[in-house]
Amino acid sequence: MQRYFVETDYSGETLFEIQGENYHHMVRVMRMKSEDQVYLVFKNQIAVIAEIAEITEDTVFLNERQKEIGQKELPSHLTIASGYPKGDKLEWIVQKGTELGAHEFIGFPADASVVKWDGKKLSKKQQRLEKIAKEAAEQSHRHVAPTIQLFEQKQDFYHYIKEFDVLLVAYEESAKKGEQSNLSKALQEIPKGSRVLAIFGPEGGLSPKEISIFEQRDAIVCGLGPRILRTETAPLYLLSAASYQWEML
Template sequence: MQEYFIKGLPSGEQVKVTDKDISKHMFTVMRLQVDDEVVLVFDDGIKRLARISDRDEQLLTLVEDLVDDVELPVAVTIAMGFPKGDKLEFVTQKATELGASQLWAFPADWSVVRWDAKKLAKKAEKLEKIAQGAAQQSKRNKIPSVQLFAHKKDFLAEVAQFDQIFLAYEESAKQGEQAQLVKGLSQLEPGQKILFIFGPEGGISPAEVADLTDLGAVSVGLGPRILRAETAPLYALSAVSVALELKG
């Protein structure tokens, strides 16, 4: 059954589709007809079964709330230094599928690319659309938010809000450190806010490691192999899922 995210909250049983992209997908691509059913997800994260009641007016009638919550038990923010090419697009799509709640990027010391405010706004808009599409495809209850920081200091100012901060550090992996991530994941509690920080292709600089450590970050290795910038966030999210969702 198709799932669509609707901005705002429902007010009554009738819902009118006003988003042009959603309308096009419903009635042109999927060719939905009267009495066809879909799942609508509003800003409260509750999935609701809805039935097409008027195709011309693009009206749907809410049928019932659905008990279906597929969100991770902790809110995981993925933050990475600006990578090259379309790697942010790739990470946004896959991290959304794996359950991330927020996607951040910042100009790291060793980031090759540098974007001005105009390019950042355009990039963020594109990533938001990718996140929405991936959230619908993976039947999420929420769409991850996207924030691109123009200045690293603004990113650093937000770090203290998290309950646990993991810094994926290549040197930790090289030194064979494997216990910190497992230990940290074992201490996670439902409802906590977790931040994973990753460098760009060149990694995290020693100065950044020092700054983030002062802010409470714990350096962790992600296994014995060195992962690419776009692979490491997916490893981390998978590890969180295994630790919290697949315990049996």
């Protein structure tokens, strides 16, 4: 059943009107008709199964049939911050990270980042990533479409990290030294409802200077197992570990 995110809160009303992009997808792409059913996901994370009652030239009218049950989101908000990688790797991180439950994605210019994006390029890139995140959230039946923030200046990113309760920093030098306990311990001790930021470097990794800055903000520096992971693989490892610890155990 197709899933659509609605840019309003669920108010208790049982008749819904869909227009714009969602209307186009329902009518022009999916060729839906009366009595077809879809999931509608509202901004306050309530999802319902709704049945099409009528289709006009610019509006689809739907009636609520039942609410969706079940928890689809991680118990803590886990944000992935990636130093800008090369090529389309950030798109891969956003798509797969959304499927694994990330709440937000951040891009920032790390010391080792080769990619240099100005404000105009960042705006276009953000629109592209928001579209990828929304489609991945629909596909994976999320109750939230992750948000995207792309920073042009690293100082703005350093200021933003103050908003989080817990900082985790994946550092390949920790993995090389055999550190394997910090991540496991942190995931076990993080309270439900926390805002967690996990920071990853680009292809060249994070610099000692960056690690020092993060440690001054009480970040937990951790290895991700005995192997060195690519910049696009490491966030998926951490998200999988968090899901296992928080949802499976």
